[in-house]
Amino acid sequence: MSSHEREYDYPGKSIGLPRSGSGSIAPLSRRVGAFVTDWVAVVLLSVAFFDYSWWSTLMIFVIIQALFLPTANGSPGHRIWRLRVVRRDGSWVGPWRPFLRSILIVLVIPAVVWDENQRGLHDLLSDTMVVRA
Numbered sequence: 001m002s003s004h005e006r007e008y009d010y011p012g013k014s015i016g017l018p019r020s021g022s023g024s025i026a027p028l029s030r031r032v033g034a035f036v037t038d039w040v041a042v043v044l045l046s047v048a049f050f051d052y053s054w055w056s057t058l059m060i061f062v063i064i065q066a067l068f069l070p071t072a073n074g075s076p077g078h079r080i081w082r083l084r085v086v087r088r089d090g091s092w093v094g095p096w097r098p099f100l101r102s103i104l105i106v107l108v109i110p111a112v113v114w115d116e117n118q119r120g121l122h123d124l125l126s127d128t129m130v131v132r133a
Contacts, residue, residue, distance in 0.1 A: 011025040011116070011117050011118040012024055012025035012129075014116065014117060015117055017117075020132075021132065022132055023090075024131060025117060025118050025132075026083045026130040026131055030081045030082070030132075031081075031130055033081045034075065034077035034078045034080065034083055034130075035077060036077070037077035037080055037081065038077035039061070041077070042057055042060045042061045045060050046060055058106050061105075061106065062099070062102045062103060062106060064076070065098055065099075065102035065105070066098045066099040068098075069097070069098030069101070069102075070093055070094060070095055074133075082132060082133045083130050084130070084131060084132075084133045085098070085101075085128050085129070085130055085131075086128065087128055088127050088128070097126040097127065097128055098126075100125065101122050101128055104122035105122050109121070110125065
C-alpha cells in the first residue's frame, strides 16, 4: 500500500477524524436522509404559507439552515439523522458560515463536488464538515 493510499484509506483520516463513531465523517446515506428531511419540511412550509413558489422554498431553506446550524449544530434533518455540522477544528460554526454554506447548497454544484474526505465544496469554502453526533 502506498503512502497516498494509507493517508486516504477512509474519509476524514487525513484531517484527524476517527474511522467511525461520534466525530467521524457522516456517511452519504445519512446526509441524503437529512437533506430530504429538511427539504420535505421546507416544501410543506412553502406550500402552507407561500403557495409553493420556488423563491420562497429556497429562502425558507436558507433561513432554517442559517438559524439551526449555529444554535443546534445542525438543521432539523441533521439532528433527526444524528449528525452535526462543525468547523474543521471541531468548534462552533459561528453566525456567517451557516448562511454561506446554505447559499452554496442552493447553488447545487458546490454540494456535489467533494474531496477525498467527503467534504463538499460548500463545506470546504465555509470551513465546515458534517460528522456523526
